[in-house]
Amino acid sequence: MAMRSQAERRAAMVERNIARRGIRSPLVLEALGAVPREQFLPAALGEFAYDDAPLPIDEGQTISQPYIVALMTEALGLQGGERVLEIGTGSGYAAAVLAHIAKDVYTVERYGQLATKAADTLSHLGYGNVHVLHGDGTLGWPEHAPYDAIVVAAGGPSVPEALKAQLKVGGRLVIPVGADRGLQELVRVTRRSQHDYQQEDLADVRFVPLVGAEGWAPERPDDIPPPAPPPRRRSRDADLELVESIRAACEPFQDIETVDLNPLLARIGDARVVLLGEASHGTSEFYRMRERISRELIERRGFSFVAIEGDWPDAARVDHYVRHAEYPPSEWTAFARFPTWMWRNEEVRRFVDWLRDHNQQLEPQRRVTFRGLDLYSLYNSIRSVLAYLDQVDPHTARVARLRYGCLTPWEADPATYGRAALTGQYETCETKVVAMLNTLRSKQQAYAEHDGERFLDAMQNAQLVANAEQYYRIMYYGSRASWNLRDGHMFDTLKNLLEFYGPDSRGIVWAHNSHVGDSIATEMSHRGEYNIGHLCKQEFGRAAFSIGFGTHDGTVAAASDWDGPMQTMKVTPSLANSYEALCHEAGEQQFLLSLRAPSSPELLAGLSRPRLERAIGVIYRPETELQSHYFQADLTRQFDEYIWFDRTHAVTPLQVQMLAGLPDTYPFGV
C-alpha cells in the first residue's frame, strides 16, 4: 500500500471514525478535518496522529481522542462567533479545533510546561484567537467571563460552581463527571436562567483527573505542577538505554524443553492462579512454552486444573479423556467451531497426551482436570444439561426441554436471536434460562449427592446457557457490555472451580494476552472494558500471577476474515516504538523478563511508559496492522512476567490421518 499523506489520513479518519459514528455538525467535521493533529504530538507519535485514539503527551497527560473532541464540541452547540472557555489545554489540539469555530478560545492548563508548549504550537500554526493561561481551571478564567460555552477535558468529582457561574444564560458546559478518578459520565449543563441549570448525560467516558480547588486532590503530594520545565532527553536515546536495561535484565534461554524455570517458579511463589497469555491464537512457541510451564506447576507445585479460553462442554470432552473417565464417546465433535486450529492442533494434543499420562499414575480424585472458561457453546451446553437431567431426573428434563425450546429456532445463528429479541419481534428467553439455572441450583442437595463432579458440570452448562443468552442480546449494545459479560463469565467459572476443589486448590489459565493482562494497563480500560486478568488481580492480589508473551516476526495461523479458512501468514516485523521493537533490539532469540520484580529502576521506569503493543487474534490483517492490531499499554502494570520469542511459527492444525488408531474417546475428532 502506498504511503498516504497526513492530510489523506486525516480525511479518512474524519470520515470513518467521526462522521460514521454519528457526528453530524458540518462545523465540527470541518474543524476536525482542518487541524493537523500530528503537530500537537511528540514527534515519535506522529504516525499515530489519525488513529482516533488518545495518546500520551508530557507530564503523564493525554491528547484526547478525536472522536471525543468532536463529540464534546458538537455538544457545545456552537454556531460560530462564540467566546469559549476550555479547561485542560493539554497539547492544545482541542483548543485548535474550537478555534476553527469560535471567535475566541480561552484555555487553562495546570502544568506550566504543557501550557507553554501548547501556546507555542498554537501560535506557530497561526491560531491567533487562542489564549492560554497556566493555572487552576476549576476556578475558570473570570477576567473574560461570561462564556457562551465551556468545555472541560479532565474528569472531576462534580461540576465546579465557579464554571457554572461563568456561563452566560443560555450557555452550555460540557464536562466529564464521576465519583471515580478515572471513569466518568460526560454531562452537559445548560444555564436556563440566572439560577436554573439543566443537566443531561451524554456518554460514558474516561479522562485524566481534573485536579484543583474544585476538582480532585493531587494523587501524590509531589504531584504538583513543577515550577520550571525539567530538561528532557530525546526519546531515541532513552530507548537505546532501555534496550540496554532489557538486555541486562532478561534471562535468555536456548530451548523450550530445557529452559531452567526455577527462577520463574520462585517469582510465581505460592500464587493460587497463574494466567498464561499468548500474543496470537496460532503460534506454536506460545503453546509449547505454556505447556512446559504448566507441567512444572502441576508436577512441582500441585496445581489442580488447567482452564482454557475454550468452551466448557468442549473442554469437558478433553477432561474425560485426560482423566480416563468412562464416558461413551460423544456424538458431536469438540472444538468444531471456528477457529478450530486454536485448540485442535498438534501442540495442544501433545499437552493433552502428557496430561493423560501424568494422570494415569494418580488416584482418580487427585487427577488434574482440563476445563473451559468460554461461553460460545449455547447449544452444546443445552444438550449437556438435558443429557444429565435425562439420567438423574426425567421429570425435570421435560421441564428443561420446554424452557430451552425457546432458543431452539435460533441454533443456526444465535446472533439473530439477539437481534429479534432486541427489536421485540421475538420474546426473550431470559426468564426461562434463568429459571432453569435456579431449578438446578435448588436441587443441589439431591443431585450432588450422587456425583458432585457431574453436578458441577451441569450447573456450569446451565450458567453458560444463561450468560450466553444474555450475551447474544447485549451484543448489539456495543462491544463493551458483551466483552465484560464474557470475561466476567470466565472469571466466575474460574472462581467456581477454585471453590469446588477447595481452599488449597490452584489453577492455571490459558487465554490470550488481552484476557490475562490487567486491562487497567491498556486502552481497553478507556473503553470501560475489564478482563479476567484484572478481575483476578482484584480478587487475589499478588496471588494471581499473569504472564504475557510477545514476538517480533515469523509466521502465524490465522484467518483473514471471520469464519474464513485458516492460513499460515507471515507476521510483519514489529513497529518502531512498540514494546516488541524494544525486545527485538535486545538481540536475544528468546528470554524471560520479570516485570513484577524488575532488576533496575531504569527498566521499571522505561517499561512503564505507555507504548504500542501488538495483539493478533484469530483474525490477522497485516495490511492494516497498526489500526487492527496495535494498542497502547503499560507493560509493567499489565503483566508480572513477559516471555519473548523473537521469531515464532504457526501452530500445526490436526489432520484426520494423525488421529488414526486413537481410542474412540479421543476428544479431537475431525
Ligand code: SAH
Ligand atoms: N484537550 C487536551 C486534552 C488534555 S488532557 C488535548 O486535546 O490535548 C487534560 C488536561 O487537563 C491535562 O493536560 C491536565 O494537566 C489538565 N488539567 C487537569 N486538571 C486541571 C485543572 N484544574 N486546571 C487546568 N488544567 C487541568
